[in-house]
Structure formats: structure tokens, C-alpha cells
Amino acid sequence: MAYKLYYYDIRGGAEPIRMILSYGGVQFEDIRAPMFPLPPKLPTEIKERATWGTIPLMEFEGKKLNQSLAITRYFAKKFDLVGSNDFEAAQCDEYVDTVVDYVKPWVPILMEQDDVKRKGLEQEQKVKSKEQYMDKFEQIVKDNGGRFLVGNTLSWADIYLAHVLNSGELNHGIRFIDEYPALKSMFENVMNTPGIKEWMEKRPDTKY
Numbered sequence: 001m002a003y004k005l006y007y008y009d010i011r012g013g014a015e016p017i018r019m020i021l022s023y024g025g026v027q028f029e030d031i032r033a034p035m036f037p038l039p040p041k042l043p044t045e046i047k048e049r050a051t052w053g054t055i056p057l058m059e060f061e062g063k064k065l066n067q068s069l070a071i072t073r074y075f076a077k078k079f080d081l082v083g084s085n086d087f088e089a090a091q092c093d094e095y096v097d098t099v100v101d102y103v104k105p106w107v108p109i110l111m112e113q114d115d116v117k118r119k120g121l122e123q124e125q126k127v128k129s130k131e132q133y134m135d136k137f138e139q140i141v142k143d144n145g146g147r148f149l150v151g152n153t154l155s156w157a158d159i160y161l162a163h164v165l166n167s168g169e170l171n172h173g174i175r176f177i178d179e180y181p182a183l184k185s186m187f188e189n190v191m192n193t194p195g196i197k198e199w200m201e202k203r204p205d206t207k208y
Contacts, residue, residue, distance in 0.1 A: 042054075072160070141182040141185070
């Protein structure tokens, strides 16, 4: 049975799913709805397939899942990316939820049409993000040996944070990893992981 992932033609909330599927060696149909013009209008044929009328939507093995974190977590468990015990699994959840919180204030900044205003907002948010999130993530990775957020193996928390760090550079020109050596080590480890590396090299070049 084919694996089908439905999302907009952007990285966004589906990109960690794509990265994890690629890590797991899963061949999947990457079905992309138009993102522009804004606001995006989800094609009826996709909307009607989704339980809640939203995407991302994953169809596989006669099943379907909606919601980005539910899908990402499912495949993280399937491919042993949730740590080695229940506590490490909970740590993964904590860090991913924190990354989601980190992303939220960046979304309206990304949509700001005034270039001068957007640049100012980006710099303000960068300062806030460093203190509230990046300083702490750097210390977590450093205290954990310098390569992983959780335990001593790759987890979906690493993948999720690496995706967001990558998007920060692509969307806003901000390279946090240049200022945080432990995060840089974690980031490079994720991006050079077999499966993920190949996906990053071949994925479509999209605006977001």
C-alpha cells in the first residue's frame, strides 16, 4: 500500500515527517497543494480526504492520520527515534513542544510584507529567541555529550530542531548554529544522517 503525504508546497509542519520517512527508507508520494496566493485554498479533493479537513494528512496501509505532531510522533516511534525509555520519550515530547512554541512568533513575521518592518521584527525576535530557547537548547545538548538532545542516539527531537534551525536560515537569514557549537554539532549530525542527507539534497526548493 502506497504511503501518501498531503501538504502545501512548503516545508512547514510536514518537513519533519518527510525527513523521518526518508530516514526510515519509506518511499512516499509527496503530494503538494498550492500555497499561493495567500491565504491558501485547499483543493476539495484533498480536504474531503482529511478527517478534519486540514493538512498534513498521511495515508498508509489503509489508515489515515491528521495533525503534524501526531504523524511525526507515529513514525518517530516506528523508526526508534523516541529515546531508549519512557523518560527519554517524554523528553523528546518536551523538546518538540518547546520548538513549536519557539516557531509561533516567527510565523507572523514571515508573513510581514513591509521589508524594513520585517527585518526589524526579525532582529527583535532573534534576541528573544536566543535567551528563551537557543541558550537553553545549547546547554542541553552540551550537557548531554554534545551531539544529541536526548540520550546517546538520534531522536525526532534532534530532527525537529534541526529542521527549524534550517528554516530559520532559509526564511530569515539567521544562522543560530554559528553561535552555538553544540547545536551546530547536533545539526550537522542530523543533516548528514543517511536518508535525511539524501532527502535534503533532492527536496524541492520552496519559498517556505
